[in-house]
Amino acid sequence: MLRDQKKKSTREKITRYALQMFKEKGYDNVTVEEIAAACGIAKGTFFNYFPKKEHVLLYVADSYASLMDDIIARHPDGPLKQRVLRILHDLLHIYTQHEELLRLTLIETIKAEIVSGSELTNISNFKNALRRLMEDAGEQDPRQRLSDPELSSGVVVGLFFQTLITLSSKMSEDGIYGSIERQLDAVWEGIGR
Amino acid sequence: MLRDQKKKSTREKITRYALQMFKEKGYDNVTVEEIAAACGIAKGTFFNYFPKKEHVLLYVADSYASLMDDIIARHPDGPLKQRVLRILHDLLHIYTQHEELLRLTLIETIKAEIVSGSELTNISNFKNALRRLMEDAGEQDPRQRLSDPELSSGVVVGLFFQTLITLSSKMSEDGIYGSIERQLDAVWEGIGR
DNA sequence: AGTCATTTATGACCTTGGTCATTTTTTATA
DNA sequence: TATAAAAAATGACCAAGGTCATAAATGACT
Structure with missing residues (x-):
């Protein structure tokens, strides 16, 4: 089940980077695209994990x-x-x-x-x-x-x-x-x- | 002071129509453009009266x-x-x-x-x-x-x-x-x- | 009325959240 | 290893909020 591990790790990566960036720059000043870039994934992928930014x-x-x-x-x-x-x-x-x-x-x-x-x-x-x-x-x-x-x-x-x-x-x-x-x-x- | 009257009336018109429409269709299902259209003003004008939709x-x-x-x-x-x-x-x-x-x-x-x-x-x-x-x-x-x-x-x-x-x-x-x-x-x- | 300054309206434009058909990767099975 | 099915990644695309330079309207003053 490599897939599940990866999924979990991606989810974690997203939250980790997102929160980090929110804290630094403020929620509205961080775009989903930036978060995705920081995680090394595509913007669309973000929305596979979270239906909305919030x-x-x-x-x-x-x-x-x-x-x-x-x-x-x-x-x-x-x-x-x-x-x-x-x-x-x-x-x-x-x-x-x-x-x-x-x-x-x-x-x-x-x-x-x-x-x-x-x-x-x-x-x-x-x-x-x-x-x-x-x-x-x-x-x-x-x-x-x-x-x-x-x-x-x-x-x-x-x-x-x-x-x-x-x-x-x-x-x-x-x-x-x-x-x-x-x-x-x-x-x-x-x-x- | 025609200007002040007009301003006030426009402001009122916007809130009246906006609230009406929010109630009918839900906040997220009403666009600023629709509100503006209903009021007979341009979208940009809306933002002269309210900095954000909210x-x-x-x-x-x-x-x-x-x-x-x-x-x-x-x-x-x-x-x-x-x-x-x-x-x-x-x-x-x-x-x-x-x-x-x-x-x-x-x-x-x-x-x-x-x-x-x-x-x-x-x-x-x-x-x-x-x-x-x-x-x-x-x-x-x-x-x-x-x-x-x-x-x-x-x-x-x-x-x-x-x-x-x-x-x-x-x-x-x-x-x-x-x-x-x-x-x-x-x-x-x-x-x- | 004519002119200028200030306020207000406008719509082209940009940004960004969110969708979706398509492609790529993974897993299971033969 | 080859192949098919399922899951996940992708990026082009769309919609809508919000900005801004420009144009129109208004008011004050002569």
Whole structure:
């Protein structure tokens, strides 16, 4: 199965170069032709791997989904609220690290979510992962049980992304985290129980 | 000042026809050339009025900003929480009424907000209007004073949009409103004070 | 009215995302 | 190894967004 290997390697090559170039020059300033040239393939071939230019980003967004699980796994114990807060902290950190890129994936992600109601994107993933975390925590320790994980996860996701969208351009990572922390504090007594 | 009248009328004509056509055929299935033709102007002229195709939508989004003030004015009294809830209700109703269109403006709005951190868009507007409402309510009636309107408005905006994004494709207006209502309920004891 | 400066309209043109019929490469089979 | 079928690569081609030099329209001033 030489074919499958090659396919995989080409796919990787495209994403690697594309992201690199997006980061350097900005999404709109990189043409598909340039990406293809950098990868040593024809423009048409690019579209054999990704139906639209944006799909490179959606593909990346998907890979962040498993990352969400990793982050959750990194904070296995302590009070649920603390765990959630630490998770948000890590997430925010990754966001600010890869800012340019995540800004883009965030847009495409939201776009895909709104236009097609597709499930497989970041926000839904994020929310689902959080909901599962809350459910699991409740099962393992009855004192941590939330009355409505669906609702609680929704609120948390909402405040996280809203803050990210509204503040990302005018505040430092610490500032944003502070805002998220205060919001979670304020909100927790309502949703945590 | 014939010129100014004409300019204004052309601008209006473009937005009217464009929105009409977007609603009928979908944003991507309407070309700028078609819009121009419908308006009796040349394609180039379109771009004299709007730098990009999407800006027609941003323009509309802006007009919804004042609509936000109207809605707020429509609910001048009662307990703050009730007012907020009724405002969200009206807003959601408008959203579902004009669903196709608002979906589009929502995307462009979020996009603009993320990429350029521009202030003059829907989400910031929404949040600001809500914050002002909360501040005003506190000034008029000390019992209604919130400790942190900035924070409270952020939470409310967050849960509203998050719910809209996540549920809009799979729930009725009532279902979505129900979810928003429950979330506000849960959250209010934390932010309302 | 005639002239000039400024604004607005125009359409030829360019760029780039995306399609598709055709060619090339890979795999399976005899 | 020869051959046929399937998959993948290719580049000519198209459509549509966006630019720009030029032309027309408008307004101010004499």
